[in-house]
Amino acid sequence: MREVELLVIGSGPAGLCAAISAASSGAKVLVLERNFKPGGQLIKQTHMFFGSESQYASHRGVDIADILLSKIREYGDQIEIMLNATAVGFYEDNVVTVLKDEKEYFKIKARSILCATGAYEKSLAFPNNDLPGIYGAGAVQTLMNVYGIRPGDRVLMVGAGNIGVIVSYQLLQAGIQVVAVLDAAPRIGAYLVHASKLARMGVPILTSHTVKEAIGTDCLEAAVVCEVDDRFQPIPGTEKRYDVDVMCISVGLSPLNELLAMRGVEMKYVPQLSGYVPLRTEYCETSIPGIFVAGDASGIEEASSAMAEGYLAGLCAAAGLGHVPADFEQRKQTYLKQLEDLRSGPVGDRIRAGMKISQL
Amino acid sequence: MRIAQHPILTFDRGKEIHFTFNGQPMTGYEGETIAAALHAAGVKVLAKSLEKHRPRGFYCAIGNCASCQMIVDGEPNVRTCITLLKEGMKVETQEGKGKIQ
Numbered sequence: 001m002r003e004v005e006l007l008v009i010g011s012g013p014a015g016l017c018a019a020i021s022a023a024s025s026g027a028k029v030l031v032l033e034r035n036f037k038p039g040g041q042l043i044k045q046t047h048m049f050f051g052s053e054s055q056y057a058s059h060r061g062v063d064i065a066d067i068l069l070s071k072i073r074e075y076g077d078q079i080e081i082m083l084n085a086t087a088v089g090f091y092e093d094n095v096v097t098v099l100k101d102e103k104e105y106f107k108i109k110a111r112s113i114l115c116a117t118g119a120y121e122k123s124l125a126f127p128n129n130d131l132p133g134i135y136g137a138g139a140v141q142t143l144m145n146v147y148g149i150r151p152g153d154r155v156l157m158v159g160a161g162n163i164g165v166i167v168s169y170q171l172l173q174a175g176i177q178v179v180a181v182l183d184a185a186p187r188i189g190a191y192l193v194h195a196s197k198l199a200r201m202g203v204p205i206l207t208s209h210t211v212k213e214a215i216g217t218d219c220l221e222a223a224v225v226c227e228v229d230d231r232f233q234p235i236p237g238t239e240k241r242y243d244v245d246v247m248c249i250s251v252g253l254s255p256l257n258e259l260l261a262m263r264g265v266e267m268k269y270v271p272q273l274s275g276y277v278p279l280r281t282e283y284c285e286t287s288i289p290g291i292f293v294a295g296d297a298s299g300i301e302e303a304s305s306a307m308a309e310g311y312l313a314g315l316c317a318a319a320g321l322g323h324v325p326a327d328f329e330q331r332k333q334t335y336l337k338q339l340e341d342l343r344s345g346p347v348g349d350r351i352r353a354g355m356k357i358s359q360l
Numbered sequence: 361m362r363i364a365q366h367p368i369l370t371f372d373r374g375k376e377i378h379f380t381f382n383g384q385p386m387t388g389y390e391g392e393t394i395a396a397a398l399h400a401a402g403v404k405v406l407a408k409s410l411e412k413h414r415p416r417g418f419y420c421a422i423g424n425c426a427s428c429q430m431i432v433d434g435e436p437n438v439r440t441c442i443t444l445l446k447e448g449m450k451v452e453t454q455e456g457k458g459k460i461q
């Protein structure tokens with residue numbers, strides 16, 4: 001069985017920054033990534049990021065991934081990224097089981113483990129919601145922006161949060177028609193800059209609307225939508241039919257962290273962080289010493305906070321392994337301050353409340 | 361179904377990759393996943409569900425939901441959304457759980 005010092009699961013912004021941070025303190029790191037490409041959500045994001053300068057705001061997500069990967073390369077064989085490698089089990093003796101290339105199965109034992117597995121897109125319940133043609137908005141973004149493939153010709157976007165609105169705009173950029181964006185909420189959730197861009201391009205954003213059913217035999221052919229009242233109940237007689245071959249579901253993300261639950265880390269449902277999350281210290285350590293969490297896996301936020309958390313968690317995980325750099329305190333305070341700034345202001349209210357409930 | 365022109369992205373398609381889908385010859389490009397190449401070729405139904413045999417396409421494209429599992433070179437339950445296309449691959453629609461060889 002292979003033994004490693006620090007195992008990082010996931011190579012999104014959180015995992016990459018954690019690896020860089022731990023390696024810069026002197027730790028040896030193995031990063032597991034189930035995709036064939038590192039970078040997590042960043043690899044499909046073509047828009048300029050919001051956030052602050054220290055987290056590369058106003059760069060495109062794809063470019064941020066490249067910046068982080070070139071930093072990783074500076075550490076040579078101190079950081080190894082193993083691709084096509086899915087962590088599928090996490091056991092009491094800190095053994096993680098791995099499925100490689102969809103056929104090899106083996107164990108890795110680590111002295112410290114950092115979970116940076118990100119998030120998954122929630123689905124929505126309505127008749128025929130399983131028809132091919134109905135995809136997570138992120139999946140459509142991957143198809144378009146990573147592979148340059150048209151998801152279809154006419155798209156209905158369900159969800160007017162940032163992701164729904166950004167992906168709609170990117171669909172238009174790729175020359176694909178977006179017939180409407182709808183949201184059950186009475187208000188648009190996305191930042192105004194993104195929503196106004198869509199409105200200017202003539203895409204209707206229908207608030208207080210939901211999907212009643214999808215229609216199609218082998219693939220999606222049409223969608224029936226309707227209005228909802230203030231208790232989110234469908235209002236009879238308000239049905240509208242759209243002939244579409246693609247429906248994107250963008251109704252939020254949930255933290256992906258079953259591995260931590262399997263290991264027996266204390267978990268709690270925290271609505272402000274969008275689902276079950278591990279309880280953790282201010283330094284991202286879970287209820288089991290030596291097991292850390294960072295990024296969306298610890299609560300849905302943004303790439304900017306995922307990076308700052310990654311740096312903090314990587315620093316502290318390495319310190320726990322005996323790699324305490326001379327500027328340890330100073331670096332720790334810098335990352336804590338960055339997180340505090342990112343979560344300040346009214347936008348951060350929800351996150352701050354969630355953090356309080358999930359603190360050990 | 362491939363995007364030819366894009367205001368900010370350029371797509372450097374790698375070399376052509378030849379594979380089969382249920383015995384039919386197909387072409388994709390190097391660097392594409394199996395699910396992406398099939399989608400570009402107009403194939404949306406990748407599998408049939410376990411019990412009701414309903415059609416399944418990809419859903420998450422990040423290897424998380426198992427909706428895209430197919431039989432690849434005889435191996436069942438391969439997540440085709442995160443598996444790269446290779447020359448000569450034999451890709452088949454998966455019905456139900458698949459059999460272990």
Ligand SMILES: Cc1cc2nc3c(=O)[nH]c(=O)nc-3n(C[C@H](O)[C@H](O)[C@H](O)COP(=O)(O)OP(=O)(O)OC[C@H]3O[C@@H](n4cnc5c(N)ncnc54)[C@H](O)[C@@H]3O)c2cc1C
Nearest residue numbers: 010012013014034040041087117118295296302303304306
């Ligand atoms: C459309 C869209 C627009 C966005 N815009 C912005 C923005 O403008 N600014 C901003 O700051 N943020 C933005 N975000 C959010 C940002 O992308 C995420 O918050 C960020 O990527 C989270 O980073 P992460 O490292 O925690 O997770 P992810 O980026 O999701 O990475 C997790 C990685 O872990 C891997 N993984 C998961 N499970 C396993 C396993 N069992 N074994 C091995 N590997 C595994 C995954 O394959 C993935 O590569 C946006 C997101 C989307 C979808």
Ligand code: FES
Nearest residue numbers: 419421425426441
């Ligand atoms: S589409 Fe979800 S695992 Fe492939």
